[in-house]
Amino acid sequence: MVVAVVASLLLGEVALRPLEGRLSADVRHILDAPAQVRALGDAPAPRVLFVGNSMLRCALAPDVAARLAVARGQPCAAATVFMDGSDVLEWRWALERLLREGQARPDAVVLGFTPGQLGDDNPVRPQRLARHVRLGDVAALATEESLSVEQTTHLVLARASALVQNADRVRTRCLDAVVPAYRRVKPRLAATAAPTAMRGGDRRLRRLLALLAREGVVALAVAMPTREGYDVSSTARDALGGATILDGRRPPGLEPGEGHFDDDVHLSPDGAAVFTDWLARELAARLDRR
Amino acid sequence: MVFDSFLFWYFYAVVLLAYFRLPHRGQNALLLGASYVFYACWDWRFLGLIWASTAVDYAVGRGLARTDAPSRRRALLLASVGTNLSILGFFKYWDFFARELGALLAAIGLPAAPPTLGLILPVGISFYTFQTMSYTIDVYRRQTPACADPLDFALFVAFFPQLVAGPIERAGRLIGQIARPRAPGVEDVRAGTYLILIGLFKKVVLADSLAPLVESVFTGDASARAGPEVVMGAYAFALQIYGDFSGYSSIAQGVARWLGFQLTDNFRHPFFARDLGDLWRRWHVSLSTWLRDYVYVPLGGSRRGAWRTASNLLITFTLCGLWHGAAWTFVAWGAFHGALLAARALLRSSAQPERPWALGDVGRAALTFHAFCAGLLLIRAESLTQSVELVAAIVARPVMTDLAAAGLAMVAFYSTPLLLFEAWLERRGDLHGLLSAPWPARAAVQGYMVWMLVLFHPGAKSVFYYFQF
Known part of the structure; x- marks a missing residue:
């Protein structure tokens, strides 16, 4: 019987690996990221890599490279790495992996952020990090983030098993299929979870910026637009000291009342066109200056 | 730990x-x-x-x-x-x-x-x-x-x-x-593994997955709840504490079994009880037998007439409520069960003998489950006032909301396979009947539990509810 259970798990593991890209566009994108970044290696400079979460995914028009080229008046290569629901910790480890394994180095990395995604308060999510962290990195990550035994074990298991790594996506897919209004209720249920202890600080961001500096990559940070708007605090500005900050909270022409937002934080395709053109102009000026 | x-x-x-x-x-x-x-x-x-x-x-x-x-x-x-x-x-x-x-x-x-x-x-x-x-x-x-x-x-x-x-x-x-x-042998290891697995399933998959539903209903302003939300919250809480506590007891049994010890079966499919007396012979058995042997029987038990039996039940279950927690909600919960059992003792001259399940028992089991859920509105509420508000919401606001619809579907999704499995065990009349079932049945059930543990582990842990008692 134990054999049957182990065999069924192994079967699931083998079956899921080729299928995991179909679980969500997000996973597909993460799996494709190394190849995208590698493709930058053949392109003429400047090569720009955009890194962020679904806010940046929705805010960048698919032809961002072409718009950037128009703004510069010269060809420009761009690649994107979007990880839905991610924050600075996941961006940092994704970049560690991409810069190490991508066999290509972008000239500039553009981070799309809101202040809540830059600090050290967000919880560590081992399942998510497992996509980017090698087993050899586990000790370093555990030390940096003071991971508990639970988190470290979960990270190792998720690193080793596609089933564990994709469990939340499989769960969401299944519950979406059988539970009415699950997507609408899910945030309300998530809000009932006990709050995690606030650590404060910006060590994660500083490590990310140090990584880019070490690799000789220019760091640019774009404050992303939201319907309500927000303050970019002086703390965030201080933490981003090593990066150029582009204020994209309300670029000219981007209006919440004009159908430019799909929801409170995600731009519609029309909004994305406005935002991308603005960003292309801002980047063109800065990239050429360097 | x-x-x-x-x-x-x-x-x-x-x-x-x-x-x-x-x-x-x-x-x-x-x-x-x-x-x-x-x-x-x-x-x-x-x-x-x-x-x-x-x-x-x-x-x-x-x-x-x-x-x-x-x-x-x-x-x-x-x-x-x-x-x-x-x-x-x-x-x-x-x-x-x-x-x-x-x-x-x-x-x-x-x-x-x-x-x-x-x-x-x-x-x-x-x-x-x-x-x-x-x-x-x-x-x-x-x-x-x-x-x-x-x-x-x-x-x-x-x-x-x-x-x-x-x-x-x-x-x-x-x-x-x-x-x-x-000298634990192969049988102990097999039984222990099964007990640990089903215990973890009940705790991690059932109880922890339903915990956010319960929190969303019982935390905050009860007067804003819709009736179906309260009903869903009561169902979810019944299954949550069952998964939580019976899961803990199963794991405890399994852990001890690997060491060569056999601990008491603390839960015997309580949601198949056909009346409240039956439920208390199936729920937290080690406590209910403790209260029977050291409180109820010394008070006179059922030996001194129906009224004395009723008062003994009321006293015993009020103490049972107080054992669970130092708050009036717990006392009220114990008294609620005591009162229902006392009424049953007054209306029925003797305990019903054990008999096989009949079709009408499904209705009795459903009624018992709902009586149990009604009691939970007392024990889970933050105050007696909130309990009253929740009951009032059931009557006053019968509006199906997204939360209620999604919650009821989630309750069904997580609990139905377990309840079907328990129905099968109940029919076999063997609490650990899976261990003697043909290997394909064992592999299917345990495979399902392992898959659910891997894929439906909700991430956020809730503490074992009974630790606070």
């Missing part, structure tokens, strides 16, 4: 590795040390309470063994019961009674307010004090011999698989297993 943490399983692996390399006495010493480490991981400061309880009850047991004088025996018993109830009363009930006494004095115009101490409730205190008290009462009644070996007795009090949330074991059952050499 909880059973559904990796830390516990690392700890347990170390204990197991050492355990099988030691002779019998060494095993007991190891288990005792491990039990104290296990408890110290919760809060080492309260180890002293366990030691005090152990020392007093060991000495009382030895004293009872040495004397036949009734007055001295009674004095020894009182010393044991008094010590244990004092520990329990001080840590669990002091603040509650001090607050209520203060409120009462204020109500009659006296300004004196007894001090509240803000004490932390030592984890497991309700369980191990009841366990050691049962020992001295049984020795007093000459139903079990006094334990001669202090090491064995200390292990009886502190045995880590059941130290913090039961099952509340009787000395006659557990001390014998401690004193005898144990």
Whole structure:
């Protein structure tokens, strides 16, 4: 019987690996990221890599490279790495992996952020990090983030098993299929979870910026637009000291009342066109200056 | 260090590795040390309470063994019961009674307010004090011999698989297993594995997945809830505490089984009970039998007519409510069950004999389940006022909302396979019937549980609910 259970798990593991890209566009994108970044290696400079979460995914028009080229008046290569629901910790480890394994180095990395995604308060999510962290990195990550035994074990298991790594996506897919209004209720249920202890600080961001500096990559940070708007605090500005900050909270022409937002934080395709053109102009000026 | 943490399983692996390399006495010493480490991981400061309880009850047991004088025996018993109830009363009930006494004095115009101490409730205190008290009462009644070996007795009090949330074991059952050499075999490993697996499934998949639904209904402004939301919350909470507590008990049994111990079955498919009396023979069995043997029967049980039976039930279940927590919601919950059982005792002359399931029993089981859920609106509410608001919402706002629809679907998704499995076991009349089922059935059920554990582990853990008792 134990054999049957182990065999069924192994079967699931083998079956899921080729299928995991179909679980969500997000996973597909993460799996494709190394190849995208590698493709930058053949392109003429400047090569720009955009890194962020679904806010940046929705805010960048698919032809961002072409718009950037128009703004510069010269060809420009761009690649994107979007990880839905991610924050600075996941961006940092994704970049560690991409810069190490991508066999290509972008000239500039553009981070799309809101202040809540830059600090050290967000919880560590081992399942998510497992996509980017090698087993050899586990000790370093555990030390940096003071991971508990639970988190470290979960990270190792998720690193080793596609089933564990994709469990939340499989769960969401299944519950979406059988539970009415699950997507609408899910945030309300998530809000009932006990709050995690606030650590404060910006060590994660500083490590990310140090990584880019070490690799000789220019760091640019774009404050992303939201319907309500927000303050970019002086703390965030201080933490981003090593990066150029582009204020994209309300670029000219981007209006919440004009159908430019799909929801409170995600731009519609029309909004994305406005935002991308603005960003292309801002980047063109800065990239050429360097 | 909880059973559904990796830390516990690392700890347990170390204990197991050492355990099988030691002779019998060494095993007991190891288990005792491990039990104290296990408890110290919760809060080492309260180890002293366990030691005090152990020392007093060991000495009382030895004293009872040495004397036949009734007055001295009674004095020894009182010393044991008094010590244990004092520990329990001080840590669990002091603040509650001090607050209520203060409120009462204020109500009659006296300004004196007894001090509240803000004490932390030592984890497991309700369980191990009841366990050691049962020992001295049984020795007093000459139903079990006094334990001669202090090491064995200390292990009886502190045995880590059941130290913090039961099952509340009787000395006659557990001390014998401690004193005898144990040689767990293949059957123990198989049974233990099954118990651990189903326990983890109930806790991690069922209870932890339903916990956010329960929180969303019972936290905050109850007057804003729609009726179906409250009903869904009650269903979800019934299944959550069942998964939580029966899951913990199963894991405790499995962990002990690998060590060669057999612990009491604490839950016997309670949602298949056909009336409330039946439910209490299936729910938290080690507590309900404890209350039966040490409270209900000494009060006279059912031997002195229907009215006396009814009042005994009311007293016993009100105390049962108080055992669960120091708040009026718990007292009301106990009294609610006591009142329903008392009414049943008055309306029915004798207990129904065990009989096979019939079609009409489905309705009885559903009615019993809903009575149980109604009681939960008392125990889970933050106050009696909130309980009333929740009940009012059921009647006043029968509006199906997204939360109610999604919650009911989630309750069905997580609980239906388990309840179908339990129906199958109930039909076989064997609580552990899966172990003797053909291997494809075993593989299918255990495979399902493992898959659900891997894929439907909700991430956020909720603490074992019964630890607060």
